[in-house]
Amino acid sequence: MKGNVIVGQSGGPTAVINSSLAGVIKAAQNNGIEKIYGMHHGIEGFLKEDIIDIADYIQSPSDLSLLKRTPSAFLGSCRYKLPKIEGNEDVYDKMFEIMDKYNIEYFLYIGGNDSMDTIKMLSDYAAKKGKSQKFMGVPKTIDNDLPLTDHTPGYGSAAKYIATSMKEIIRDNESFGASKPTVCIVEIMGRHAGWLTAAAALSKSSDCEGPDLIYLPEVPFDVNDFMKRVKELAATKSSVVIAVSEGVKLADGRFVCELSASSSDYVDAFGHKQLSGTAAYLTNLVTQETGLKSRAIEFSTLQRCATHLASRADVDEAYDVGYVACQSAINGDTGMMVIIQVTSREPYLVNYNKYDIHEIANVEWKIPHDWIINDGTYVSNKYLEYARPLIIGTILPYYASGLPKHLTLKNKKR
Amino acid sequence: MKGNVIVGQSGGPTAVINSSLAGVIKAAQNNGIEKIYGMHHGIEGFLKEDIIDIADYIQSPSDLSLLKRTPSAFLGSCRYKLPKIEGNEDVYDKMFEIMDKYNIEYFLYIGGNDSMDTIKMLSDYAAKKGKSQKFMGVPKTIDNDLPLTDHTPGYGSAAKYIATSMKEIIRDNESFGASKPTVCIVEIMGRHAGWLTAAAALSKSSDCEGPDLIYLPEVPFDVNDFMKRVKELAATKSSVVIAVSEGVKLADGRFVCELSASSSDYVDAFGHKQLSGTAAYLTNLVTQETGLKSRAIEFSTLQRCATHLASRADVDEAYDVGYVACQSAINGDTGMMVIIQVTSREPYLVNYNKYDIHEIANVEWKIPHDWIINDGTYVSNKYLEYARPLIIGTILPYYASGLPKHLTLKNKKR
Numbered sequence: 001m002k003g004n005v006i007v008g009q010s011g012g013p014t015a016v017i018n019s020s021l022a023g024v025i026k027a028a029q030n031n032g033i034e035k036i037y038g039m040h041h042g043i044e045g046f047l048k049e050d051i052i053d054i055a056d057y058i059q060s061p062s063d064l065s066l067l068k069r070t071p072s073a074f075l076g077s078c079r080y081k082l083p084k085i086e087g088n089e090d091v092y093d094k095m096f097e098i099m100d101k102y103n104i105e106y107f108l109y110i111g112g113n114d115s116m117d118t119i120k121m122l123s124d125y126a127a128k129k130g131k132s133q134k135f136m137g138v139p140k141t142i143d144n145d146l147p148l149t150d151h152t153p154g155y156g157s158a159a160k161y162i163a164t165s166m167k168e169i170i171r172d173n174e175s176f177g178a179s180k181p182t183v184c185i186v187e188i189m190g191r192h193a194g195w196l197t198a199a200a201a202l203s204k205s206s207d208c209e210g211p212d213l214i215y216l217p218e219v220p221f222d223v224n225d226f227m228k229r230v231k232e233l234a235a236t237k238s239s240v241v242i243a244v245s246e247g248v249k250l251a252d253g254r255f256v257c258e259l260s261a262s263s264s265d266y267v268d269a270f271g272h273k274q275l276s277g278t279a280a281y282l283t284n285l286v287t288q289e290t291g292l293k294s295r296a297i298e299f300s301t302l303q304r305c306a307t308h309l310a311s312r313a314d315v316d317e318a319y320d321v322g323y324v325a326c327q328s329a330i331n332g333d334t335g336m337m338v339i340i341q342v343t344s345r346e347p348y349l350v351n352y353n354k355y356d357i358h359e360i361a362n363v364e365w366k367i368p369h370d371w372i373i374n375d376g377t378y379v380s381n382k383y384l385e386y387a388r389p390l391i392i393g394t395i396l397p398y399y400a401s402g403l404p405k406h407l408t409l410k411n412k413k414r
Numbered sequence: 415m416k417g418n419v420i421v422g423q424s425g426g427p428t429a430v431i432n433s434s435l436a437g438v439i440k441a442a443q444n445n446g447i448e449k450i451y452g453m454h455h456g457i458e459g460f461l462k463e464d465i466i467d468i469a470d471y472i473q474s475p476s477d478l479s480l481l482k483r484t485p486s487a488f489l490g491s492c493r494y495k496l497p498k499i500e501g502n503e504d505v506y507d508k509m510f511e512i513m514d515k516y517n518i519e520y521f522l523y524i525g526g527n528d529s530m531d532t533i534k535m536l537s538d539y540a541a542k543k544g545k546s547q548k549f550m551g552v553p554k555t556i557d558n559d560l561p562l563t564d565h566t567p568g569y570g571s572a573a574k575y576i577a578t579s580m581k582e583i584i585r586d587n588e589s590f591g592a593s594k595p596t597v598c599i600v601e602i603m604g605r606h607a608g609w610l611t612a613a614a615a616l617s618k619s620s621d622c623e624g625p626d627l628i629y630l631p632e633v634p635f636d637v638n639d640f641m642k643r644v645k646e647l648a649a650t651k652s653s654v655v656i657a658v659s660e661g662v663k664l665a666d667g668r669f670v671c672e673l674s675a676s677s678s679d680y681v682d683a684f685g686h687k688q689l690s691g692t693a694a695y696l697t698n699l700v701t702q703e704t705g706l707k708s709r710a711i712e713f714s715t716l717q718r719c720a721t722h723l724a725s726r727a728d729v730d731e732a733y734d735v736g737y738v739a740c741q742s743a744i745n746g747d748t749g750m751m752v753i754i755q756v757t758s759r760e761p762y763l764v765n766y767n768k769y770d771i772h773e774i775a776n777v778e779w780k781i782p783h784d785w786i787i788n789d790g791t792y793v794s795n796k797y798l799e800y801a802r803p804l805i806i807g808t809i810l811p812y813y814a815s816g817l818p819k820h821l822t823l824k825n826k827k828r
Contacts, residue, residue: 042592070585168818295715306582403581410623
């Protein structure tokens, strides 16, 4: 008897995090694993032995297909950082006791860099104590800031959502401005890395001029230079559209959104401050200084949960990295994360590989500086060539009464 | 010789306003009209003789199909109120001179209640002066606040966008909250009528519990009662999601968003104050008073331009009202707006009719009071039965490089 599989989801959800879950489940099924368990709310739930039996919810291939079309973390997510091993061995011992109790041999965790830390700690502890369990990381983050993998599942769909919505917003903004320009500032997620904001550039095509300016967190933000550029644009164009990362910072290190009166003080369990209000602050500034109509748009969580607009390539890759991670664990790998290697961008061809989790956990990958052009206000063709294949293809939702159907934990099957 | 057709688009764009344009064009073509003109930026452009020849941009049936899949006003829109006839006869005389110059006999205007005023004024002036031109209104508004028509083209697609996005947001919000509830407040357009905000209720289904509370502008907003309800919900649920109209007002008549420090003072040409920040204000209040994580989401212009998620029924009806309006003008009707009559909701069957524009212009239709339940915090099944057929069906975009293709004025064909 091989032992059972447990899988958890962690951090901010994506449009395709459940596709990775579907891949893990399929690999476990194909290997004849007896029990496939899910952590309810990730490692936080696991510590409370809040564990579900996947077979209670997912029985047929059509359940798996619907799971792939369901946004957000089907199992529930968490933002929970394990304590360091030294001085907290009781926490780790308890986790291995729970694994023994459920005969869990393969531990899969779907998450971003904070979450990969969990795989690192658990595999380190297992090595130290001579435990047999295997721990594999499944990459997931809309932020695309994991190192070593060409890109991360979740990014392609978020980029497709951002580029599609930018195109629609630009068309909307262009429709006015007969007598007076309208300035629209779109705030996009990405605390330290500008990958998501850069995706706004993908909207540029023969039928869309794309945003006029793109501000990334990789470049210090200069409010005066920003206002100068907005005024110049408004003098020649009836529609000005600007993409700005929620994470843009002044040269002195303060977030631009902290300048706003309505800035939030909320800090999450990973110690991250909640960022919001950058676009609202800048649009108020534009209207005050120019009298022009301006509008702030925040994509907010929509950019990470709009599975109705998921990228086919992304859904497939998310599924594959889940499958490969589970298969690798069963084959004996541990302490690694699956990575995507792109062997050709056109035609688009990928391979999957595995990499030591110690090189990945807590490391952030940002946009290369030579991909950022126009004094830090746009991205180059190198970025476009990199990102274009990631948004190709569409996976249609299953519709009921005009709305996409989802699979949820509220519909237990047995 | 019959004379030519001119068509304009006015007010806030919708996902299907171009489908109405396609219907007008098709009817004109089918009647052998020689020239089909477009007003560039509506009546505001027309007054400056900024007129385009539709044939320069739209030549084949596939152009019309792409036009139906293009968001926002293809011809450009405006917010421009004609002056009253008395004392401004020169303005009206000039407009009829332009019509004579282009041999325009049929004048179609696609818009909402403010825009229907234009049709009323022009048809009144024509009657007074014995002019032969015919003026017909084509209904359009995401707000669904036009009277006499069962509903207005543009509403169904906005409702589908809102319900789909609400479902995705609710799933996203549910994924957290293992240890502490998360409160998400979604701000939805609708200055005086709650039709759009009510559409959040459509997300409620076997796989989604829907929003917990829905606040409409038809009901005075009580901040204390709101906080009491949020605290009660947060005591029993890990995810609280609330839909709130941008137009909710306190009992004293102030907009809730005016309580926010970042409230905008911008006022548009129709005298409407720009509303924004209601959700941001309320989430800050929730976090201050409860310490809970809260998140504000504004659908902003996305709800009126997300053609990638348009409702099939809405696209078809928008096309039909455009077609019927143009055909009616050619048949000799004037001073009327086309209306949709629903003869059966299940199966869903519609008729088109025409109605005197004087009964429509500047009148706002709101949600009936007996459709609002739970002390003004939800909508009843009567609303759901009314709205469900309007979001049925999907019309797929034409994709290029992973993004929906659009038809634009920047791609002149000859």
